Amino acid sequence: xIMADPDKVTTVCCPGKVLxxxxxxxxxxxxxxxVLGSDGEFGSSRFFASVTCxxxxxxxxxxxxxxxxxxxEVAPGxxxxxxxxxxxxxxxxxxxxxxxLDYMAGNDTASIDDGGAAADESILLxxxxxxxxxxxxxxxxxxxxxxxxxxxxCTLGIHKFVERMSMATSNGTKILSVKLRAGNDFxxxxxxxxxxxLEATPGNVxxxxxxxxxxxxxxxxxxxxxxxxxxxGMGSSASLVTSVVGSLLSYFDEVSLPSSSPQTxxxxxxxxxxxxxxxxxxxxxxxxxxxxxxxxxVSAAVYGSHIYRRFSKTVLSQLLDEIEISNSxxxxxxxxxxxxxxxxxxxQITNDINNDIWDAQTVxxxxxxxxxxxxxxxxxxxxxxxxxRKVLAWKKQPENDDTDNSWKKLKVINExxxxxxxxxxxxxxxxxxxQTNADTLSNMPANKWMESNEVHVKDRELVAVLLKARxxxxxxxxxxxxxxxxxxxxIEPAGSxxxxxxTMALPGVIAAGVPGAGGYDALFVLYVKGxxxxxxxxxxxxxxxxxxxxxxxxxxxxxxxxxxCPLAVRCAGGEGNGIWTSDLGWSEK
Numbered sequence: 275x276i277m278a279d280p281d282k283v284t285t286v287c288c289p290g291k292v293l294x295x296x297x298x299x300x301x302x303x304x305x306x307x308x309v310l311g312s313d314g315e316f317g318s319s320r321f322f323a324s325v326t327c328x329x330x331x332x333x334x335x336x337x338x339x340x341x342x343x344x345x346x347e348v349a350p351g352x353x354x355x356x357x358x359x360x361x362x363x364x365x366x367x368x369x370x371x372x373x374x375l376d377y378m379a380g381n382d383t384a385s386i387d388d389g390g391a392a393a394d395e396s397i398l399l400x401x402x403x404x405x406x407x408x409x410x411x412x413x414x415x416x417x418x419x420x421x422x423x424x425x426x427x428c429t430l431g432i433h434k435f436v437e438r439m440s441m442a443t444s445n446g447t448k449i450l451s452v453k454l455r456a457g458n459d460f461x462x463x464x465x466x467x468x469x470x471x472l473e474a475t476p477g478n479v480x481x482x483x484x485x486x487x488x489x490x491x492x493x494x495x496x497x498x499x500x501x502x503x504x505x506x507g508m509g510s511s512a513s514l515v516t517s518v519v520g521s522l523l524s525y526f527d528e529v530s531l532p533s534s535s536p537q538t539x540x541x542x543x544x545x546x547x548x549x550x551x552x553x554x555x556x557x558x559x560x561x562x563x564x565x566x567x568x569x570x571x572v573s574a575a576v577y578g579s580h581i582y583r584r585f586s587k588t589v590l591s592q593l594l595d596e597i598e599i600s601n602s603x604x605x606x607x608x609x610x611x612x613x614x615x616x617x618x619x620x621x622q623i624t625n626d627i628n629n630d631i632w633d634a635q636t637v638x639x640x641x642x643x644x645x646x647x648x649x650x651x652x653x654x655x656x657x658x659x660x661x662x663r664k665v666l667a668w669k670k671q672p673e674n675d676d677t678d679n680s681w682k683k684l685k686v687i688n689e690x691x692x693x694x695x696x697x698x699x700x701x702x703x704x705x706x707x708x709q710t711n712a713d714t715l716s717n718m719p720a721n722k723w724m725e726s727n728e729v730h731v732k733d734r735e736l737v738a739v740l741l742k743a744r745x746x747x748x749x750x751x752x753x754x755x756x757x758x759x760x761x762x763x764x765i766e767p768a769g770s771x772x773x774x775x776x777t778m779a780l781p782g783v784i785a786a787g788v789p790g791a792g793g794y795d796a797l798f799v800l801y802v803k804g805x806x807x808x809x810x811x812x813x814x815x816x817x818x819x820x821x822x823x824x825x826x827x828x829x830x831x832x833x834x835x836x837x838x839c840p841l842a843v844r845c846a847g848g849e850g851n852g853i854w855t856s857d858l859g860w861s862e863k
Contacts, residue, residue: 280444285324285856286520289846290508291574292798293790295691295750298665299684300568303584306692307570310647311578311846312508315811316484318842319459321513325525326860327448354380356436358446362415363453366487367501372404377427379436394615399424402609413562414511416610418518421558424612426526428621455485459841462504462651465489476820477812480842506651507796512571516555520853534854546627552576553624557590561597566590577636578851581692585634593619639695644708647845648816650797650823653837661763661791668761680757687749698739707736716782716804716815720744740784747785765792769834773797782815
């Protein structure tokens, strides 16, 4: 199909992630990770990427852009390349990334994937900053752009891609443009609350305007304002990459994706579309990171809440090596290039719809109605990669092979949590019990649930399901902390332990703990929803937790935690809680 609408805007959004069980172990297959996709008020836990073509007068003044698509010949008789502008607008970071996009416009063959004359070493596409001196590299943005456009180029063939680009940009009088907008939960809301003289309550956080900019501070060395980025550990880089990949593929009509409408039904074309986005986004994200990670964060960005088992590293390791090799020559100097060889391998791996190459496993899940997720932004900070390296180095020590250590205990615990989420919490009798008793359970601490006169005796075996969940999360915390102690990694630091323990003592709270790799920067809570308040922006249990957190620092002067701020995060539940196309316009705020 040919794109007919010159004013077309395509927006795709993806949820963030919270890994509530499976930290560290999810790095090795077949260990499960229980990952909850995030949602919230006004898409507060979603990352949005929009694609359109803007008039060249809108180009960034520092970008040195010019009208038109120029064509150059590298050498007599060699391939010709088209050059045009590509801009990425990031209003929250107060920046526009300005690039040259060079792509092969002609050679002896009209189609790369026919195995024509384009040699494997030939550069098909290259992304270069238009102003090298002022450019601040962002490998997640740049790898997502270049690899996705190369995939589209390789799928369409050289001449068709040139035609499509010319049509979209009105022969270069417009600029292919991408706009990034992150929900507030990806970055700390503290500065915005303080600016508005608002207390850090769940209701106040949920009421903040969406897509708030990152705060700035004056750099004393340069005298210029500098953007301060305080991430909350929700997987912003994975959601960014996946939304950029999805929006470009959708804009060029290469995939069909679900819409946010609950009436959207899973079709064969949507299943194919989400698979293609997942496979390509994993490639882009791993390339940007410089290693093959577990992939659960990209998987959450595509599929939302699910049980995840990782893919083999060999799926992408050779491709990443080829990408590095193709960017070590003079041809790729100052930018990021994609060779014909890399593009052909990308096509094969990305289009593996039947999972002959990919061996990751995903099983959808959702929290039962009546249970909810809350996240805290905890002032501190941890570096997951270095923590993971230390834990894996400890695990590889020979003396750990025969011992009944925390890693082996966590395998059993995580599989039990998996069974709980996929079976017991989904039973119709449990769901009905929760619907009837949520108000009662939300108003008393968990240690009173079993003996309460307000819970019918016949329902106590269903109360036991919630208490089993609580016990399993406590066991998980204990073993993660022990594993951190022996490997020299602060997986659950003392301050986080005290905060989690005190939070778990509150009425309605099932479990609290550090998500993912742990550290100082976040806490998750699973709780029984209380009566809705503030027009559904919050509930009584949520506000009680927020009240404890608000006073935490003043009541615990010796704690290594200075501030605990709730986020607007909720669990993305039900069908279609992953990647969506959105009707968010280019200029909407």
